[in-house]
Amino acid sequence: MNIMILFGTESGNAELISFEIAEAINGRYTVFIRDMSDVDPAELSRDDFHLVVCSTHGEGELPSGAVPFATALMDAKPDLRGLRYAMFGLGDSSYDNYSRGSDVVDELLRAHGAKRHGPFGRYDASSQDDAIQLGKEWANEVLKDLQGVQTSATGKN
Numbered sequence: 573m574n575i576m577i578l579f580g581t582e583s584g585n586a587e588l589i590s591f592e593i594a595e596a597i598n599g600r601y602t603v604f605i606r607d608m609s610d611v612d613p614a615e616l617s618r619d620d621f622h623l624v625v626c627s628t629h630g631e632g633e634l635p636s637g638a639v640p641f642a643t644a645l646m647d648a649k650p651d652l653r654g655l656r657y658a659m660f661g662l663g664d665s666s667y668d669n670y671s672r673g674s675d676v677v678d679e680l681l682r683a684h685g686a687k688r689h690g691p692f693g694r695y696d697a698s699s700q701d702d703a704i705q706l707g708k709e710w711a712n713e714v715l716k717d718l719q720g721v722q723t724s725a726t727g728k729n
């Protein structure tokens with residue numbers, strides 16, 4: 573299983589975190605990173621596990637980098653059954669629609685049949701948290717959960 577990290581960004585934070593996560597898990601997995609603005613959701617592979625890292629902009633809107641991906645989901649309505657992903661949202665709780673961009677992508681993926689695994693991670697720019705640290709911890713948690721699911725599905729200890 574390879575890991576595909578997809579980032580949706582306006583000003584680069586989601587991209588930076590994605591590269592840091594990739595560095596942290598590289599070696600354990602083969603990792604690819606793609607900007608969501610270049611990705612057609614219909615072409616995502618069921619063989620990969622997807623780590624989706626997406627911010628929020630405007631007034632609870634998608635970052636511009638995630639708009640083509642969301643539009644393709646709404647217009648082409650691809651069948652994403654069997655596709656697996658986990659979600660990490662970047663936002664700022666001083667805004668009314670905290671982390672809404674990641675929720676929108678999550679809702680669209682699930683509406684088309686994809687399945688979310690592991691915890692839904694979030695980074696709040698108004699907190700004292702370290703975004704990169706939080707992102708790495710989230711990815712580790714997700715992959716640990718996933719390992720457990722795969723192990724029990726195959727009956728191995």
Ligand SMILES: Cc1cc2nc3c(=O)[nH]c(=O)nc-3n(C[C@H](O)[C@H](O)[C@H](O)COP(=O)(O)O)c2cc1C
Pocket residue numbers: 580581582583584585586587627628629630631632633635662663664665667668669670671672697
């Ligand atoms: C103009 C602007 C609007 C924003 N609007 C929201 C918002 O509505 N909700 C939210 O949770 N965060 C909002 N944010 C915070 C961003 O999501 C946060 O700074 C994030 O780390 C940006 O990540 P990016 O560089 O990958 O786009 C906004 C930030 C800016 C600069």
